[in-house]
Each structure stands twice: as structure tokens, then as C-alpha cells.
Amino acid sequence: MKGIGKLWWLLLLLAELFFVYGCEKFEFSPYQTKGAEPLPQQINARQIDRLINAPHQDDTITVIFIGDSQRFYDELDDLVHKANQLPSVDFLILAGDITDFGLRKEYAWILERLERLRMPYMAAIGNHDLVANGSEIFESTFGPKNFSFVYHQHKFIFHDTNGREYGFNESVPSIPWLRTQMITEEPYWYIGVAHMPPHHEDFDRNLEHEYVGLWSSNPRSVAILSGHNHDTGDAYHYNDHVRYITSNAVEKRSFLLLKIHKGQIAKQLIEY
Amino acid sequence: MLIGCLGNEKILAKPKNRLPISLVQMQFAGSIGMVSLGYFKTGLRERIKVGVMGGYTPEEFGGKRLGSITLKFGYTPIRFLIKNRLEWKPIAAGIFLTQHLGENLHLRWPKQYKRGYYYWTNSLRQHAFVATHINYLLKKGLFKRLDFIQNLTPMICMYTAI
Numbered sequence: 056m057k058g059i060g061k062l063w064w065l066l067l068l069l070a071e072l073f074f075v076y077g078c079e080k081f082e083f084s085p086y087q088t089k090g091a092e093p094l095p096q097q098i099n100a101r102q103i104d105r106l107i108n109a110p111h112q113d114d115t116i117t118v119i120f121i122g123d124s125q126r127f128y129d130e131l132d133d134l135v136h137k138a139n140q141l142p143s144v145d146f147l148i149l150a151g152d153i154t155d156f157g158l159r160k161e162y163a164w165i166l167e168r169l170e171r172l173r174m175p176y177m178a179a180i181g182n183h184d185l186v187a188n189g190s191e192i193f194e195s196t197f198g199p200k201n202f203s204f205v206y207h208q209h210k211f212i213f214h215d216t217n218g219r220e221y222g223f224n225e226s227v228p229s230i231p232w233l234r235t236q237m238i239t240e241e242p243y244w245y246i247g248v249a250h251m252p253p254h255h256e257d258f259d260r261n262l263e264h265e266y267v268g269l270w271s272s273n274p275r276s277v278a279i280l281s282g283h284n285h286d287t288g289d290a291y292h293y294n295d296h297v298r299y300i301t302s303n304a305v306e307k308r309s310f311l312l313l314k315i316h317k318g319q320i321a322k323q324l325i326e327y
Numbered sequence: 328m329l330i331g332c333l334g335n336e337k338i339l340a341k342p343k344n345r346l347p348i349s350l351v352q353m354q355f356a357g358s359i360g361m362v363s364l365g366y367f368k369t370g371l372r373e374r375i376k377v378g379v380m381g382g383y384t385p386e387e388f389g390g391k392r393l394g395s396i397t398l399k400f401g402y403t404p405i406r407f408l409i410k411n412r413l414e415w416k417p418i419a420a421g422i423f424l425t426q427h428l429g430e431n432l433h434l435r436w437p438k439q440y441k442r443g444y445y446y447w448t449n450s451l452r453q454h455a456f457v458a459t460h461i462n463y464l465l466k467k468g469l470f471k472r473l474d475f476i477q478n479l480t481p482m483i484c485m486y487t488a489i
Contacts, residue, residue, distance in 0.1 A: 081356035084382075085452060085484055086427055088390030156447065156486060187449055188391060188431050222439045 078120040080199035088284025116315040124280025125155035137327035150282035151250025157189020181250035216249040218259025244318040247279035270297040394428035416460035447486035
């Protein structure tokens with residue numbers, strides 16, 4: 056390498072300058088909550104606006120219901136492709152565990168795919184989304200952990216039920232907040248969306264009775280849609296009129312297509 | 328898991344007459360903090376180096392105040408003398424283990440989790456990198472050599488299983 060020409064010198068210097076100054080995508084820490092590449096903000100609120108302002112096709116609500124997208128990037132690519140081929144879908148529900156480790160980079164990789172959906176999408180928070188600094192990242196990208204919206208006389212109540220992540224401190228799920236959501240003079244049908252179903256051991260046992268009673272005591276409660284189990288399920292767990300439906304994790308390459316009409320839910324398993 | 332981590336490092340080297348020489352290393356980005364500082368010893372005619380680094384990310388740049396402690400090992404198999412005072416080590420490969428420090432990061436999961444509930448530790452991560460060195464021998468001063476190190480590929484950055 057002795058006697059290297061001036062041209063090589065220049066090339067080496069340019070290469071170094073390119074690497075040092077040409078790339079802005081530096082990562083300081085995997086646990087950082089903000090970075091040079093901004094993530095979308097307040098996704099749930101924006102998507103609800105998109106849904107409400109879209110022309111209504113009919114009075115049946117068609118929903119793609121998926122759970123647990125964590126680390127299943129290839130499968131999510133295929134899911135998005137399949138979802139975009141289905142006609143008349145009003146919106147997509149992701150019932151938590153968007154990420155596996157609660158890292159900002161994971162949120163970015165999942166959102167990169169979800170943003171390709173043709174229909175609006177909303178997500179509940181899962182236990183995996185809360186680990187490390189994931190809670191703050193969820194709140195800045197998706198918005199509040201508890202939120203609701205009304206569509207075709209059905210009120211969809213998304214809420215945090217991941218009691219174990221809070222040390223079973225009897226604050227999650229927030230019973231007072233849920234109560235305010237279900238007290239209304241409007242004749243809505245109520246559908247809950249929460250990652251952790253109440254009969255699971257990761258739900259705060261001290262709140263199970265009150266939580267189930269809240270849904271059970273309202274004759275217009277229809278169902279609670281959950282994830283976490285990575286498997287489909289549909290049962291009346293508490294001898295009342297409330298259905299507890301769970302969806303497959305994205306890794307299973309199938310999701311539930313729900314047709315909701317006047318408090319009745321018909322479901323179909325769609326494989327992709 | 329592959330996480331894009333690009334960083335550039337500068338090494339201020341103070342070689343002694345006999346090996347191993349000591350290195351003081353400053354680093355920008357690279358998954359262990361916005362800025363980090365470390366101390367290394369080299370061996371096998373500077374083909375290997377091992378040392379510790381401390382990293383820091385201010386809240387303004389990372390969203391949260393984050394720290395780190397890193398144990399790092401590097402290997403540079405070949406070197407070329409480009410000119411009198413300039414040498415090039417085209418390939419520098421290495422691994423490092425980092426304990427990340429911060430408000431919600433802990434080595435052991437809190438008591439509400441039964442053993443093995445999560446299969447990874449929440450703050451200890453393993454990394455691998457491939458970089459290149461350009462070293463410049465200084466004429467005088469406290470430090471005898473100035474090294475510029477640049478990562479060539481996205482850094483591999485993965486969790487540590489329990």
C-alpha cells in the first residue's frame with residue numbers, strides 16, 4: 056500500500072466524511088423513546104377521524120380483528136396484503152402486543168407495515184408493549200391507553216387490562232374510567248377491546264369481579280375482544296350474555312373477520 | 328434482531344515501548360449512548376483489544392436520560408501502512424455486552440413476574456460490529472496516535488436470554 060496516490064487519499068477521506076456526516080440515522084440506545092426518524096403520532100385518534108369521515112357503506116360493521124403482531128414481520132406483510140384485498144372492511148383492530156420488547160425500533164417496523172393498510176386501524180396496548188420504555192412510546196405513537204369511539208351505534212372501548220405489568224396494584228383496568236364510558240343515555244351497543252381477557256392469570260385478580268360485573272350488568276354489552284393467548288377463542292366465560300372472543304397471533308397466518316350488526320357478531324376465520 | 332446502529336469513534340492512543348498499549352476511546356452513537364468514553368488494553372501486536380466503556384444519552388436526544396456500561400472486545404487481523412504516519416486496518420470485528428441503565432430498565436424482573444415469564448433480560452444486550460480503522464501517528468504530545476473508527480455495517484444488537 057506504499058506509494059498510494061493522491062486520488063486514493065481523496066477517496067478515503069470522502070468515504071470517511073460520508074460515513075461520519077452523510078448518515079443521520081444514528082441510534083444512541085435501543086431504549087431511546089425519541090430519535091432522528093420521527094414515528095407517526097396519535098395514530099388511534101387520527102384513524103378514528105379517518106373512519107368517522109369515510110363514507111358509510113352499509114349498517115353492518117366489518118372488522119378485521121388481529122392480535123399480537125410482535126416480531127412476526129413477514130406474516131404481517133402478508134396479512135396487510137390480504138386485508139387490502141378484502142372488500143367493504145370498515146377498520147382493523149389490533150388487540151395489543153404490537154411489539155415484543157417495547158422498543159422504539161420495533162414500533163417503527165410494525166408501523167411501517169400497518170401504514171400500508173387501506174383501511175383505518177386502531178390498537179390496544181399489550182403487556183409486551185409496556186416493558187422497558189414501551190409505555191411512553193405507545194402513548195406518543197398511538198395515544199392514550201384508554202379510549203373509545205362510536206360507530207354505527209356501537210361503542211368500541213379500548214382499554215389497558217395488563218394488570219401484571221403494574222404489579223397488580225388494583226389500578227388497571229381503570230374501573231372508574233370504564234364506568235364513565237358505559238354510562239350514557241344513548242342506546243349504544245358496547246364492545247370492549249383489551250389485550251388481556253379477565254379470566255387470564257395476568258389480569259388483576261382483585262379487579263376481575265368488578266370488571267366482569269360492569270360488563271355483565273349492562274344488557275347492551277356485546278363482547279370483549281382480546282389477544283394474548285395467540286389463539287382464537289369464543290366463549291361465555293361468566294354465565295352471562297357477554298362474549299369473550301380472542302384472535303390468533305399474526306404468526307398463525309389467519310385472522311378473524313367480524314360482521315357486527317345491532318349487537319350481534321358473526322365471525323369468519325380468514326387464512327393468508 | 329438487527330437494529331441499525333451506525334456510530335463513529337475516535338481513539339486517542341498512547342503507545343508505550345512495550346505491548347500492550349493503552350487506548351482512550353471516545354465514541355458517538357453506536358447503541359451504547361449518544362457519547363461514550365472507554366479505556367482499552369491491546370494485545371497480540373495490537374490485533375486484539377479489550378476494555379470498558381461508559382455511555383450517556385441526554386433526555387433531549389433520547390427522550391429519556393439513559394446510561395450504559397459496556398465490556399467490549401475487538402479484533403483487527405490485518406493492517407496496511409499507507410504512508411509514513413498513516414495506517415489502515417480495513418476490518419475490525421468485535422462483540423460487546425452492554426448493561427443499559429435507566430428508569431424502566433432492570434437486570435432482574437420485578438417480583439410480580441414469576442421466573443421465566445419473560446425470556447429475556449430487560450437491560451442487558453449483546454452486540455456485534457464490523458468497522459474499519461484509519462490511524463494517524465502523532466509527532467508529539469501526550470497521545471502518540473489518533474485512530475478514526477467507523478462502523479461499516481448496521482450493528483447487530485440483540486437481547487440476552489435469561
